[in-house]
Amino acid sequence: MVVVELLLEITDLAVEVNEKEILSDIDLYIGEGETHVLLGPNGSGKSTLFMSILGFPKYKITRGEIIFKGEDITNLSTTERVRMGVGVSFQNPPAIRGVRLNDLLKIEHHETDEELSPEMMKMVTKLKFDEKFLERDVNLGFSGGEVKRSEILQLLAQEPDFIMFDEPDSGVDIENVELLAEEINILLDKDKKPGLREKSGLLITHLGYILNFVNAEIAHVLMDGQIACSGSPNEILEHVRKEGFKGCVECCNPIH
């Protein structure tokens, strides 16, 4: 039997935002090379869990711990976590005036030359961007698809070991979803045999559409700030598609 090394271990996590508890009793274990999916209705706490793993200051961890690569990162800053290998693609990242996508890519890919390396430019072209686009202020006036592709491009530059994707398929047309999925698969080592995969991921998806293109090992349903169930993505999705998330409420409150 293959023993999977755990990359991310979240135990008994409770999170408050503005003194209101949003998440509680969260246990989540993601092994090396695994991709998990986080499902759940709007407001169930999916994004909160993301931001908590990322260590954004507004999200106060009141209980439990987050272990990454065997190290307790519960009290580390976002920068420290990212430098340890956590990466994220945001759903609605902010536009920053005067900060060009090009500038960010250089930092993310640790490049110091005026021009981007050929290796980086290859990825730029693959994501259907050109040099002119790289001169643009990051996210400023980007279309929905451009935002997603730019987020993925930045992750390709960063090469994180654990990547969270917040709704990577929302607001993107079919053609672009396939392109994004292809790159997500590369980011998550899906092109390698299961036993050889080292990168792990956590996908937030509302509709699960991206799962037609990206395989995940385990799905979790988040309801009212708790994980209601975990299991095979296909089974759970089928269930959710038939009954909506209301069926999950029963799992969440077994007393009723």
Next chain:
Amino acid sequence: MLQSDTLKEKAEKAKKKKASLGEDIELEKYDQEEEGEHEQLESLEELPEKYKKDILQVGVDPSGEGRAGSFMQLDQSQICSTCQSESIEMMGIQQAMEKYQWLSDYMWKAVNVDTDKYTAEAALGEPGGYFIRSMPGTKEVFPIQACMFIGDQNIRQTAHNIVIAEENSELHIITGCSTGSDVQSALHIGVSEFYIKKGAKITFTMVHNWAEQVEVRPRTGILLEDNATYINNYILTSPVRTIQSYPTAYCKGENSRVLFQSIMGGQKDSIMDTGTRAILTGKNSSAEMITRAVSKDESQIYTRGHLAGQSQEVKGHLECMGLVLSDDSMIYSVPELEGSATNLELSHEAAVGKIAEEEVLYLMSRGLTEDEAASMIVRGFLSMDITGLPPELAAETKKMLDLSLQGM
């Protein structure tokens, strides 16, 4: 350097006249140096190495490469004036006065000699400054570079500059003002008068990099005739003791147009009081003023703007965005709109605030530290796209701006 007794009389009367804005400066505290104290150079390449670095920092290239000509005033001495372009005439103001009788018709017409003690000092004190003139119908693509440099401690530097763009000509000027590294305190008074004839255009890009205890009092007036354009870009991101300026553009000509773009970075205990004013009297004349300001440490930045629409069909817009980065610093934005005719359009937009936390977090989630993220955002905020320049000059200006922002 005055031709008429009336002007002299007026200047004498204004010798003690305090400026309406800014801290009053005792002129006598600073030493007057005679013109001709420093020797003439054939080109800026003969400058001592230490000065070369300083002037390069403010966009003045000692090699003169890509420039139509170079002018430099060191303290009170004109040490270099070379011009390769046949479209442009450049020389020291004194020479120009000797050469052209008619130049007196331009002296003190865009700036009043009795504005305050600083204009009076420029009029009555040692001569200094440049004369630049673009010939009718010419378009020199390369910019002229002019440098006002203070090399001696505690000097009182004065300059009276006259720039004339003859009809349908185009003239680009880069000006860098700086001080030697061993200078701590000094006073710079610079009067600049611009005359832009029918259909002509001047772009004027100025970078300041003074020492921390330098007082700066520029006095600038711009006169625009029909279809004339003036574009002013100003960059000041290094510490200074005080600066107070309020260049005024008189859009007298029909369809005349002025654009002021200013980038202000306040550091240490600098007091920067800079404004821009446009008096729109020409039919269909227009003005646009854009300022980005960031205050750090104990700096105080006053950014003023005044649009006066005095005839029909004029347009003006004023924009000031400020970031206050420390509790001990301040940005005081004063936009003024004055409409005194029907059928005109004047507007302003001002916002003073903080760095958006969301933006900092976004950059942190790409691996930057909080400080790195904040400074990247600040630099981005200040590195606005300077518009209205020909492509080569735009690239050059971008470089100058990037250089200025490194210290922010």
